[in-house]
Amino acid sequence: MNNNIQPIRGMKDLYAVDMDKYEFIISTARKISKKYCYSLIETPIVESTAVFHMAIGNETDVVSKEMYTFLDKGKESLTLRPEGTAGVMRAIASNHLMQSTSLPLKLMYYGPMFRYDRPQKGRYRQFHQIGFEYLGNKGAYTDAITISLAYEILVNIGLYNCTVFINSLGGLSSRQDYIKALVRFFSLYKEKLSPDSQIRLDKNPLRILDSKDLNDRELCKLAPKIQDYLNKEDRTYFNNVCNLLNKFGIRYEIDSNLVRGLDYYTHTTFEIKLSDGIYTDAIGGGGRYDNLLKLFGGPDISGIGFALGIERLMMLIDYKSNLESKIAVIPVSENEDNYSLDIFQNLLQYDFPTEFIWNATSLRKKIEIASKLNCKFLLIIGEDEVKTDQITVKQLTSNEDISIKQKKINRNQIINFLKTEII
Numbered sequence: 303m304n305n306n307i308q309p310i311r312g313m314k315d316l317y318a319v320d321m322d323k324y325e326f327i328i329s330t331a332r333k334i335s336k337k338y339c340y341s342l343i344e345t346p347i348v349e350s351t352a353v354f355h356m357a358i359g360n361e362t363d364v365v366s367k368e369m370y371t372f373l374d375k376g377k378e379s380l381t382l383r384p385e386g387t388a389g390v391m392r393a394i395a396s397n398h399l400m401q402s403t404s405l406p407l408k409l410m411y412y413g414p415m416f417r418y419d420r421p422q423k424g425r426y427r428q429f430h431q432i433g434f435e436y437l438g439n440k441g442a443y444t445d446a447i448t449i450s451l452a453y454e455i456l457v458n459i460g461l462y463n464c465t466v467f468i469n470s471l472g473g474l475s476s477r478q479d480y481i482k483a484l485v486r487f488f489s490l491y492k493e494k495l496s497p498d499s500q501i502r503l504d505k506n507p508l509r510i511l512d513s514k515d516l517n518d519r520e521l522c523k524l525a526p527k528i529q530d531y532l533n534k535e536d537r538t539y540f541n542n543v544c545n546l547l548n549k550f551g552i553r554y555e556i557d558s559n560l561v562r563g564l565d566y567y568t569h570t571t572f573e574i575k576l577s578d579g580i581y582t583d584a585i586g587g588g589g590r591y592d593n594l595l596k597l598f599g600g601p602d603i604s605g606i607g608f609a610l611g612i613e614r615l616m617m618l619i620d621y622k623s624n625l626e627s628k629i630a631v632i633p634v635s636e637n638e639d640n641y642s643l644d645i646f647q648n649l650l651q652y653d654f655p656t657e658f659i660w661n662a663t664s665l666r667k668k669i670e671i672a673s674k675l676n677c678k679f680l681l682i683i684g685e686d687e688v689k690t691d692q693i694t695v696k697q698l699t700s701n702e703d704i705s706i707k708q709k710k711i712n713r714n715q716i717i718n719f720l721k722t723e724i725i
């Protein structure tokens with residue numbers, strides 16, 4: 303067997319600091335979502351292919367090009383989920399969750415998603431999202447509060463500098479007017495459109511606006527804008543959302559080309575990007591969907607949701623792992639093992655990430671191990687330390703520069719000392 307097997311292209315193993323970041327992002331999002339009264343849901347990673355065809359739409363890139371679809375042994379067509387909302391709506395309908403819960407229903411989920419996209423920095427074939435769905439209470443308050451939840455999560459993981467790009471796709475009647483205008487416009491340039499977009503022109507003209515083809519994108523810049531086709535009611539709705547974002551102090555820009563690549567959106571759509579313009583891909587996005595739950599046989603209740611891409615967040619946050627301040631408790635010889643073990647357990651009680659390094663033949667080797675494990679503080683316990691209850695604490699900076707500081711600290715003061723040094 304080949305002993306250099308790598309993960310599948312576009313998929314990667316997550317470990318070490320990446321997993322710390324992953325955990326930090328999920329736990330921060332979960333902590334904040336609890337304030338907003340969301341409960342957790344987990345749905346299967348694999349669904350019947352029809353779930354995504356129905357919800358996302360056949361002409362979208364996600365469904366037509368990017369899905370991992372296969373026949374199982376019973377010849378049923380299954381798909382690895384490319385996004386979370388469709389599965390959550392299916393689950394709400396399958397489990398009759400709307401009957402057993404009073405509105406609104408607020409659900410958070412997280413986990414892997416799969417899209418056969420071209421891998422590049424921040425774009426993978428298996429990636430992870432944290433998602434939120436809010437069913438019921440359709441209105442500007444709900445939309446703005448949902449966006450502020452996304453914003454608050456980003457601030458709390460250290461992304462202070464984000465901008466929300468927002469648009470409205472209006473309700474059915476505004477959108478129908480807009481689609482007619484799009485068809486009129488793109489029909490004039492039909493032969494200039496990519497083959498995919500020529501098909502979209504007949505089947506789902508709105509999707510031309512997501513095209514990645516460069517010629518299509520140039521034409522899209524000239525195309526009619528949905529903002530000019532919103533009826534009075536939809537315009538008021540959208541203005542109210544924007545006014546609330548002002549009130550919440552959320553930085554946003556209206557982007558009238560933002561239609562997002564999935565068919566189910568209605569009214570508010572949004573994407574969040576870093577404001578500095580250095581990394582320009584979205585770190586999250588979402589919007590309102592009026593008809594999705596009904597499609598799955600659930601009640602006719604509108605929802606709004608969004609998803610944040612965990613890999614992109616991991617790439618952008620400046621994260622200091624608490625493992626960067628690991629402590630090593632090192633008995634000089636077997637004689638100090640017991641005394642050292644007590645100190646080790648004491649540190650664990652106070653939640654310090656701690657290694658107990660007893661298993662090497664000399665103190666030098668034990669210090670080398672501590673250094674390789676990236677321990678920053680070494681508590682070295684020899685005969686003298688045990689006799690006097692004064693512990694030698696060494697602080698390491700890097701592998702080359704082993705000790706920069708060394709102090710004797712009274713055993714009773716160790717916890718206080720480490721707390722002030724580490725924080």
Ligand code: AMP
Nearest residue numbers: 424425426429584585586587609611614
């Ligand atoms: P979407 O479901 O397309 O609205 O995407 C929501 C978020 O998921 C995006 O803003 C990205 O942060 C992330 N995302 C989408 N596709 C990928 C991908 N192929 N690789 C990594 N992250 C992704």
